[in-house]
Amino acid sequence: MEQSSLFGDGVDIDTETPASTDTAAPADARAQAAARAAELRHELDYHAYRYYMLDAPEITDAAFDKMLVELQQIEATYPDLVTPDSYTQRVGGYVSEQFTPVTHMARMYSMDDAMDLDELDAWLQRAEDALGAGSVTYTCELKIDGLGVALTYQNGTFVRAATRGDGTTGEDVSLNVRTIKDVPMHLSEPALAHMGADRERTIEVRGEVYMPKGSFVRLNEEADAEGRDPFANPRNAAAGSLRQKDPKVTARRDLATFIYAIADTDPLHVHSQREFLDWLRSAGFSVNPNVARCATPAEVHEFCAQALEHRGDLDYDIDGVVVKVDSFQQQLDLGFTARAPRWAIAFKFPPEEKQTVLREIRIQVGRTGVLTPVAEFDPVTVAGSTIARATLHNIDEIRRKNVREGDTIIVHKAGDVIPEVVGPVLDKRPADSVDWHMPEVCPVCGSPVVHEDGEVAYRCVSIDCPAQLKERLLHWVSRGCMDVDGLGDEIVDKMIAAGLIHDVADFYQLTVDDIAGLDTGRVYASSNSKKGVKKGDPIPVGLKTAEKIIAELNKSKSQPLGRVLFA
Numbered sequence: 001m002e003q004s005s006l007f008g009d010g011v012d013i014d015t016e017t018p019a020s021t022d023t024a025a026p027a028d029a030r031a032q033a034a035a036r037a038a039e040l041r042h043e044l045d046y047h048a049y050r051y052y053m054l055d056a057p058e059i060t061d062a063a064f065d066k067m068l069v070e071l072q073q074i075e076a077t078y079p080d081l082v083t084p085d086s087y088t089q090r091v092g093g094y095v096s097e098q099f100t101p102v103t104h105m106a107r108m109y110s111m112d113d114a115m116d117l118d119e120l121d122a123w124l125q126r127a128e129d130a131l132g133a134g135s136v137t138y139t140c141e142l143k144i145d146g147l148g149v150a151l152t153y154q155n156g157t158f159v160r161a162a163t164r165g166d167g168t169t170g171e172d173v174s175l176n177v178r179t180i181k182d183v184p185m186h187l188s189e190p191a192l193a194h195m196g197a198d199r200e201r202t203i204e205v206r207g208e209v210y211m212p213k214g215s216f217v218r219l220n221e222e223a224d225a226e227g228r229d230p231f232a233n234p235r236n237a238a239a240g241s242l243r244q245k246d247p248k249v250t251a252r253r254d255l256a257t258f259i260y261a262i263a264d265t266d267p268l269h270v271h272s273q274r275e276f277l278d279w280l281r282s283a284g285f286s287v288n289p290n291v292a293r294c295a296t297p298a299e300v301h302e303f304c305a306q307a308l309e310h311r312g313d314l315d316y317d318i319d320g321v322v323v324k325v326d327s328f329q330q331q332l333d334l335g336f337t338a339r340a341p342r343w344a345i346a347f348k349f350p351p352e353e354k355q356t357v358l359r360e361i362r363i364q365v366g367r368t369g370v371l372t373p374v375a376e377f378d379p380v381t382v383a384g385s386t387i388a389r390a391t392l393h394n395i396d397e398i399r400r401k402n403v404r405e406g407d408t409i410i411v412h413k414a415g416d417v418i419p420e421v422v423g424p425v426l427d428k429r430p431a432d433s434v435d436w437h438m439p440e441v442c443p444v445c446g447s448p449v450v451h452e453d454g455e456v457a458y459r460c461v462s463i464d465c466p467a468q469l470k471e472r473l474l475h476w477v478s479r480g481c482m483d484v485d486g487l488g489d490e491i492v493d494k495m496i497a498a499g500l501i502h503d504v505a506d507f508y509q510l511t512v513d514d515i516a517g518l519d520t521g522r523v524y525a526s527s528n529s530k531k532g533v534k535k536g537d538p539i540p541v542g543l544k545t546a547e548k549i550i551a552e553l554n555k556s557k558s559q560p561l562g563r564v565l566f567a
Helices: 027-053 061-077 117-131 189-198 213-226 234-242 247-251 273-283 297-313 328-334 395-401 466-477 489-497 504-509 512-516 543-556 561-566
Strands: 101-103 138-144 147-154 157-163 169-171 202-210 256-262 291-294 318-325 344-348 353-365 371-382 385-391 408-414 418-424 519-523 538-540
Touching: 027 061, 117 297, 117 318, 117 328, 117 344, 138 202, 138 273, 138 297, 138 344, 147 234, 157 169, 189 273, 202 234, 213 234, 234 247, 256 273, 273 291, 291 297, 297 318, 318 328, 353 418, 353 466, 371 408, 385 408, 385 418, 395 418, 466 489, 466 504, 512 543
Parallel strands: none
Antiparallel strands: 101 169, 138 291, 138 318, 147 157, 147 202, 202 256, 318 344, 353 371, 353 408, 371 385, 408 418, 519 538
16 A cells, blocks of 8 residues: 555545335335425435535534435435435535625535445445456545635636535635635646646636644634634634635634645546646645555555544544545546545544543523533543533433443544533443432522423423523524624623613614623733733723624614524
8 A cells, every 4th residue: 555644535425325116116105205305305405504504513414414315215215206406416515695606617526425334345345346356546535624615727827716615606715715825826837837738728626625723723712812602613613714705814714725636637637646636736736645545445444544543643624534546537437426426435434532521410491491411521622622511412311321420421523513422431430429310490590390291301481580581582693593693602691691681672772882891701811902901801892893793683683584483
């Protein structure tokens, strides 16, 4: 196995399910399948919109993939249920209206995933069967957890950058990409010379924009100091930074790229992925050094194992390995499905797991009064960010996982995003540990807790519970409802404490002065932070932020009825 570094880079491929030829299925079974397919298409569209457009996923990648596989299976069984707008027939992604749309030179495909070694082996076997056993060489690359981007060059000069969007049309983010230091504005003369007579042709290279872990930590430290909500992970931070309306903001975010694909290889006169990566390096692009050319499935396995072992040593997030058929001719022979290449697959890593100590199980009261137990544990860094709490959902989940206060527990991020308690390390359980029980009274207002037979939920029934009030107010201004940017958990807390808001109508009675003087609860860390302000002084919300919040509240008055009803 030729290998230039520790391991390699990642992407996805298609794991096709052969279409069934059974057309004699009972009518009731087909009707049920049709209803379920419609439901899955709706759910997939909704969650794809939240992931690609809002950079605010509500479910894990694994949960999304599970729904997609179920829809693929239904459509394979009933081919007549396939619709042109089905998620199985298109590339994931959305195009924002705030940027100019850009049509890609060629479609930017999605990739299907191999969630374990058995699925990876099944894909490797299909490639060997289609191309001839022993005739296939693979290129393995690390799967960068970032935002897809396409860079266009004319006669060797940068002319445009666009997000992947829906695969056919992306968002023009050229001004922002120009601020990324490792994106060349002009290709090197040796790379252009290699193109010969085709040097003046337009080329479109593709890759990922990502945020290094160190930059992510600094960005969230700045957000904390300024009273802003932190980003959940480096991928969301990179996506939000690339979509800034002001390129100066993007320039301060310290983004970087890895390039690994191209719309059309013909002008480059290269014949394999490995030759293409060499050309990209010679042209001045940032190419991930962890690439391996593997001659056998066993070498592919070895590369994946090394990548998983060393993922924590990298200054950027990866969530798997992309395995590609190296030969471009063989890639052409294998072709594509409706949404993905048959010549590549993404082997997805299991979530990174860490051990920590569960100090307390606290109760969180939601807007409908439901009591949710939340695990609070010693802070631990997992998948690029520090976590110290995770929901335990309900008492049944606590019993199923058999977790207790004082336990050493295993935690991970489901889909590398959402913190989750996997379970206890039983041989480290304290001798005096006891089972945990739901409280009989609300820990916030002291009202009785009600538990109906046959229900999992325990509820605080007091309509005056302060916790419910806060959650109702936060729900009103949340992104999926009235979408009032700037009104997060902390500032709403301060408004309630100051007696400024008691219900949602009070938001629209607020003035700039009401908000500007609120204490954020933070203090200046340096005597040089602001003229006339000493170290240790509190940080008020401030006039500019208050004006922005009032403007957002006024804008929310124009939200459509559906959002108002949901709020």
